[in-house]
Amino acid sequence: GPFDILDYGANECMLHADEVVAKFPEVHAHAEVIPVRYKAVPSPNIHFAVWKDLVLMMDDLVAQTPDLAGIVILHGTASLEETAYFLSLTAKVAVPIVVVGSQRPASALSTDAGMNLANAIRTAAAPASRGLGVLVLLNDEIHAAREVTKTSTFRLQTFRSPDFGVLGHADGDAIVFYRKPIRRAAPETEFDIRALDALPRVDIVYAYTGSDGTAARAFVEAGAKGVVSAGFAPGFAGQGDADVLKAAVAEKGVVVVQSTRAGSGRTFRGKRLREMGFLIADNLNPQKARLLLSLALTRTSDPAEIERMFLTY
Helix, strand or coil, rough: CCCCCCHHHCCCCCHHEEEEEEHHHHHHHHCCCCCCCCCCHHHHHCCHEEEEEEEEHHHHHHHHHHCCCCCEEEECCCCHHHHHHHHHCCCCCCEEEECCCCCCCCCCCCCCCCHHHHHHHHHHCCCCHEEEEEEEEEEEEEEEECEEEEECCCCCEEEEEECCCCCECCCCCCEECCCCCCCCCCCCCCCCCCCCCCCCEEEEEEECCCCHHHHHHHHHHHCEEEEEEEEEEEECCCCHHHHHHHHHHHCCCEEEEEECCCCCCCHHHHHHHHHHHHHHHHHHHHHHHHHHHHHHHHCCHHHHHHHHHHHHC
């Protein structure tokens, strides 16, 4: 109903892309829109198989549609930032890719779905959107996939790029950009998942006072090839976790990358991290550091090479 803006997911009624476009026919005023039905997946359930499908589908769409100006991917907001960054590391098409969601369902009073969709289509069609990696559009704001994160449970301005802010705005009269990300992004990346069946296991250990390393031990015993330490700011694990992870690096060759739970800012490779053999996530949040580490491990297990990747992407 019009006031069901929180618990609507429980009704398990999800619209496909063509049904969303049909609900907001005004979007056809901005471009020739070609809805492509994939499958309606709740965003917490989106992982490697869906990402691989999307990469392959985008290859096909560009090959089959010579004048395709851009691609819009409709996505739930819960894991939207992870899909956007993963595709920004793995997509192989040169057209703009814009990932869009809405904080309120299409059935709600004052939904943001229609305007977000229209603005995403306009942004994907804009020549200025080329070469920026995957973009995220909500609330009239255009963000870089690498930097954006969901920061609020309910507010419409939930998506933020904490360190550096938006790239530009989708205003009523124009799509306007003010800065470019300089980190390497799709399609010019060294990662190719099109022939992969799975990603190496990478887990996240979240720091809190008093942790005795139980979760870290479980992840290592489950066969993790990599672990992201979501540490205390400015970037270190508590002693219980650090002891387990240091041993995993030395004895099992697990690659540990130090991020923080702070939500923004770089980590640094000081004396303590060097002695433990940990790498740094730069300013990637833990969930994004996990994705880059997973992809890095499909290419190499050499810590120096993985460190280079974290400073490149």
